[in-house]
Amino acid sequence: MTRRPLVLGLTGSIGMGKSTVAAMFADAGVPVFDADAAVHRLQGPGGRLVAAIEAAFPGTTGAAGVDRPALSAAVLGDDSAMRRLEGIVHPAVAEDRAAFLAAHADAPLVVFDVPLLFETGGERGVDRVAVVSAAPAVQRARTLARPGMTPARLDAILARQLPDADKRARADVVIPTDVPLDVTRDAVRRVIACMVPSTGG
Incomplete structure (x- = not known):
């Protein structure tokens, strides 16, 4: 039987420090598929989804590819528009993930x-799930420090995301980021040690 890698799904709500944790896995030599980076590539200049997105949401693309603020304005708070966008994006990301x-x-x-x-x-497409988490006050402060972020926009984004407590309840492991970086890095190392089989005889 062909062996395949154990697949760890890494997730977390906005502002939880997921990108930092993903970089720690990569630094430890674990291959990381970044779904957001794949979306940026597919929607960037010459990206293969640009024409389909323009057809579905006229005026949201240009020479630089998808105009993300314009697209966000077109779909945020509109469940039907969001489903239409996801129907374009998700299959393409799945193809990239399979290639990875x-x-x-x-x-x-x-x-x-x-x-x-x-x-x-x-x-359903991963073997284990790790949730990156921080205290709500830390999450909010981090997110509101981002350029262009407002409390109303943050609330709209959080309304689309499963609450952090629910994510933690469904996770196989929780990685904290409202602690010193070394503590987070140690948590990542422990996850890797638990999930990578020993090469001993």
């Missing part, structure tokens, strides 16, 4: 970094 998995078939462990893992049913 094939390219790293010999790795003992790979990470799928997916912001909306639970919200899109993505947990």
